[in-house]
Amino acid sequence: MTSAGAARIKIGIVGGTGYTGVELLRLLSQHPNAQLTAITSRKEDGMPVADMFPNLRGRVDLCFQTPEKANLDDCDVVFFATPHGVAMSQAESLIKQNVRIIDLAADFRLQDTEVFERWYKMPHSCPAILKESVYGLVELNREKIASAQVIGNPGCYPTTVLLGLAPLIQDGRRLIDTSHIIADCKSGVSGAGRKAEVSTLFSEASDNFKAYGVAGHRHHPEISEQLKLLAGGPVGLLFVPHLVPMIRGMFSTLYARILPEALDTDFQALFEQRYANETFVDVMPAGSLPETRSVRASNHLRIAVHRPDGGDQLVILVTQDNLVKGASGQAVQNMNLMFGLPESTGLDHVAILP
Incomplete structure (x- = not known):
């Protein structure tokens, strides 16, 4: 646990080359309690994040790494901004290291594994972890989220x-x-x-x-x-x-x-x-x-x-x-709850007009 002004939360992002990934990076790079420590991409291994996303120049100095190179086990929380199926394939090993997981795909959204398998055309590889996971819609599940190890971030x-x-x-x-x-x-x-x-x-x-x-x-x-x-x-x-x-x-x-x-x-x-x-x-x-x-x-x-x-x-x-709110912001809102921070930490951005 941490609180405002305490030690930073060590954060890993798996699959940070998509739109939800760059939104996570944008939000977390301005979060006062966040310490970005690893971001993975097999295809872009070695590329500076700011080369792909120039809006992050001067904000994020990480390079993309393969999952094997990234030391995700040392993170406090790992976000999965990946296709469906990736988070559940890595969840067990991360949980053993007491790493918390926030999955922005569908691996931990549906409790009914038969329904999941019908819609996502893959078997669910960790039903026991799924059973203990929490659906991360803060306004409905705030108390459960605060103590959760694994969060299924809701769809938009x-x-x-x-x-x-x-x-x-x-x-x-x-x-x-x-x-x-x-x-x-x-x-x-x-x-x-x-x-x-x-x-x-x-x-x-x-x-x-x-x-x-x-x-x-x-x-x-x-x-x-x-x-x-x-x-x-x-x-x-x-x-x-x-x-x-x-x-x-x-x-x-x-x-x-x-x-x-x-x-x-x-x-x-x-x-x-x-x-x-x-x-x-x-x-x-x-x-x-x-x-x-x-x-x-x-x-x-x-x-x-x-x-x-x-x-x-x-x-x-x-x-x-x-x-x-439909993806990365909601994921950060979940993280704030999980680590005892005020819910709005790093998220109090005014909408952009025009």
């Missing part, structure tokens, strides 16, 4: 949907029809990762707008599993993701029908009370229309609650930066 879409719906179904509440919830979600192109792919080429993604994963998306079972835990029973969810022609940002529009016995509920007050003490969740004034640019490069998530014509339909608008 699930973060918006779960925080947008939690006040309506948490703690035994029965305010909406949980058998039919619609999540209509949009993400910037960086959500697809930093890789060569035709669908994310400028000529393909620019000046275009499309749905994808309509027949099924990997984040659907993750959202459903967590909603079931919140609601204490099955939840019917229709989830449709879309790709929008912007680099970063996420906007989720959630539709839920109010139950007859809950029509007198003040939903604006309900959301304001639920998130009153949450540093990174901003419930906007009634009638607000949040924009993705209002959270760009910040760890903030903004929510607006609408009830058109005072009827029985709720429309909940949720925005976040998919690379920060």
Whole structure:
């Protein structure tokens, strides 16, 4: 354990060449308690990090190393910004050295290994560690995260949907029809990762707008599993993701029908009370229309609650930066909790405008 002003947290990053990796580096390079000690990449072994990411010149003086060269066992915590399957292949050896793990992929998000194997097309190699891992959505699992050894960092879409719906179904509440919830979600192109792919080429993604994963998306079972835990029973969810022609940002529009016995509920007050003490969740004034640019490069998530014509339909608008609160910022938020730091340490960045 550490605290503000105490010894720094020795940090390793596995697979730091993608967008979540560079976001981790950006955030941790400004974190007062972070000591970046190792970052791995087989392909870029020996390359200075600042050569790949010039925004980090003068901030990060590490070079990429192969996993064999990097002394990850000496770290206090290791972040995995890697493809699915990598973290679980190294988790056991790191845990034996008392290293904490925060995985930004899906290895420790789904507790049901059969569901994981169906969606990610690989066997889960450490189900015992999975069973002890904690789903790292701070606003829902704060106490468990603080004492966890392994964190499954939530997906970007699930973060918006779960925080947008939690006040309506948490703690035994029965305010909406949980058998039919619609999540209509949009993400910037960086959500697809930093890789060569035709669908994310400028000529393909620019000046275009499309749905994808309509027949099924990997984040659907993750959202459903967590909603079931919140609601204490099955939840019917229709989830449709879309790709929008912007680099970063996420906007989720959630539709839920109010139950007859809950029509007198003040939903604006309900959301304001639920998130009153949450540093990174901003419930906007009634009638607000949040924009993705209002959270760009910040760890903030903004929510607006609408009830058109005072009827029985709720429309909940949720925005976040998919690379920060939707990925790397949330991972740092988890780390802060795990090491006894104030949750906002190193994360109090104002969003970038324009």
